Amino acid sequence: MSHAAITLRPALASDSLGIAAMSRDYIEYGLAWRYDAARVRRLLVRRDVSLVAACDRSALVGFAAMEFADERAHLVLMAVLPGHRRRGIGRHMLDWLLESARVAGIESVHLELRAGNDAARRFYRVQGFGETILVPRYYGGTESALRMVRVLRPPLPANLAWQPPQHWA
Numbered sequence: 751m752s753h754a755a756i757t758l759r760p761a762l763a764s765d766s767l768g769i770a771a772m773s774r775d776y777i778e779y780g781l782a783w784r785y786d787a788a789r790v791r792r793l794l795v796r797r798d799v800s801l802v803a804a805c806d807r808s809a810l811v812g813f814a815a816m817e818f819a820d821e822r823a824h825l826v827l828m829a830v831l832p833g834h835r836r837r838g839i840g841r842h843m844l845d846w847l848l849e850s851a852r853v854a855g856i857e858s859v860h861l862e863l864r865a866g867n868d869a870a871r872r873f874y875r876v877q878g879f880g881e882t883i884l885v886p887r888y889y890g891g892t893e894s895a896l897r898m899v900r901v902l903r904p905p906l907p908a909n910l911a912w913q914p915p916q917h918w919a
């Protein structure tokens with residue numbers, strides 16, 4: 751496979767089965783399958799979620815989903831097919847979403863991953879994420895989650911000149 755064959759685009763409803771299968775096999779393995787095709791389709795229509803698909807020609811080989819709030823974004827899910835890993839696809843999808851977050855004025859991007867997922871942990875560290883806390887029994891009441899964060903900009907200064915509206919007095 752050459753890098754030139756890989757393209758990124760917003761995910762479509764027709765990707766939902768493939769995304770759900772990747773989530774089941776490479777993210778949620780051994781746990782209850784939460785991101786089935788119906789749930790992925792619900793993510794796709796949300797205006798506060800961006801879902802990017804990586805394709806080798808027309809075949810889906812990776813995806814990543816980010817949820818945007820006012821100041822924070824949450825990287826919900828991300829996976830690349832095993833045969834396509836270590837080719838920069840994960841980094842390119844994350845760059846797409848981080849750039850969207852920057853443009854949206856997001857202060858920090860958060861994620862959690864299975865504490866034993868060393869590959870993803872290394873991947874996120876290389877992409878500038880720092881580890882924050884371990885959350886015991888986060889997954890299925892048994893497996894711990896590791897939370898990570900990447901700060902995109904300093905917090906806005908508190909508006910010290912702010913006064914309550916008149917009718918509050």
Ligand SMILES: CC(C)(COP(=O)(O)OP(=O)(O)OC[C@H]1O[C@@H](n2cnc3c(N)ncnc32)[C@H](O)[C@@H]1OP(=O)(O)O)[C@@H](O)C(=O)NCCC(=O)NCCS
Pocket residue numbers: 776777826827828829830831834835836837838839840841842863864867868869870872873874876
């Ligand atoms: C994590 C994941 C998305 C990374 O995707 P990827 O396309 O292989 O990542 P990239 O090729 O962009 O890697 C970029 C850099 O991250 C680091 N990295 C990625 N995978 C790594 C691994 N297994 N071990 C060590 N470092 C790794 C490397 O520094 C790599 O650069 P290099 O290949 O030049 O050394 C992929 O491994 C995956 O799908 N894992 C299963 C699902 C999962 O764990 N998702 C994350 C939790 S939701």
